[in-house]
Amino acid sequence: MPVTAESISAFAGVLADRSRTAMCLALLDGRAWTAGELARTAEVARSTASEHISALLAAGVVTDERQGRHRYVRLAGPEVAEVIETLGSVVGVPVRPTSLRTARATGRLAAARTCYDHLAGAWGVAVFEGLTRAGLLRTVDGVVLTPAGRAWFAEVCAEPEVSAPGRRPAVRACLDWTERRSHLGGAAGAALLRRGLEDGWFLRDAAVPRALTITPHGRRTLADLLGVAV
DNA sequence: TTAGCAAACGAATTGTCAAC
DNA sequence: GTTGACAATTCGTTTGCTAA
Numbered sequence: 001m002p003v004t005a006e007s008i009s010a011f012a013g014v015l016a017d018r019s020r021t022a023m024c025l026a027l028l029d030g031r032a033w034t035a036g037e038l039a040r041t042a043e044v045a046r047s048t049a050s051e052h053i054s055a056l057l058a059a060g061v062v063t064d065e066r067q068g069r070h071r072y073v074r075l076a077g078p079e080v081a082e083v084i085e086t087l088g089s090v091v092g093v094p095v096r097p098t099s100l101r102t103a104r105a106t107g108r109l110a111a112a113r114t115c116y117d118h119l120a121g122a123w124g125v126a127v128f129e130g131l132t133r134a135g136l137l138r139t140v141d142g143v144v145l146t147p148a149g150r151a152w153f154a155e156v157c158a159e160p161e162v163s164a165p166g167r168r169p170a171v172r173a174c175l176d177w178t179e180r181r182s183h184l185g186g187a188a189g190a191a192l193l194r195r196g197l198e199d200g201w202f203l204r205d206a207a208v209p210r211a212l213t214i215t216p217h218g219r220r221t222l223a224d225l226l227g228v229a230v
Numbered sequence: 231t232t233a234g235c236a237a238a239c240g241a242a243t244t245g246t247c248a249a250c
Numbered sequence: 251g252t253t254g255a256c257a258a259t260t261c262g263t264t265t266g267c268t269a270a
Contacts, residue, residue: 019237035258048238050259070246071258 014059015087019044020052024061024075024084029210030117032065032072078168081116082185088177108211110178111230112202118174118189119196122230123214123222125179127192130226137184143173145188156225157191 015021022042026033033041039049053073056062061080065072075081112123119127131137136149145153149171153159174185184192196202201218205211214222214230222228 017237036256044237045239046258047240047260051237054259 027075032074082174085115086175089175105208108208112212113210119193120183124183125181126228128184130228143171145170157195159191
């Protein structure tokens, strides 16, 4: 489909609403949410949420899947997640926390979080820079995986297809809205987060959606592999 | 001041699931 | 098969904002 002023403004127009943006921010965790969960997150009635979800579906921002009486909604893909994350970095004026709970949640998200299916926050940026320092990524004229980087991901993440030709780029520099620097997106970023969760480097924070906790084992592993410390 | 529009809400309806 | 609970959707109405 050709990119036109109309198609871009239609996409942006759908995001230009506080409730729909709140839903998209929740969906950045990469999970599928029910309409009811999204309604609670956006602090609107279920009926209103249903209308918003229809608008997001029509614009191609999200996809849905019906399972019984539930309707599961997720972001249409990592490209959409990166657009939202990048928007956040552009407008990311620091918000003064209104409570201790908000301050803690903001701090945890800034330290480490998921950006759809890859690692973001201070740890995400540190990993990106560690990969670059180690010569596994080259960041001149865009971001590419070096031959050493391909071998590294095949060994560490046990996923040789990270660099295989496909629809999704192997690596992407995704602008981090809290750090204002790049973290690792693309297939390699997703593989690294998957590996980290499977191996217990990171734990999902039950209290703060999208937030991740770096375990002592994760700190040691990332320090050994990439010389990364935050 | 008024008309038009978008967002939000609540009530009613529909569909699904689980227990009996 | 029936019934109650729950989730999602539709529809009509209200509210607030903006432009004329």
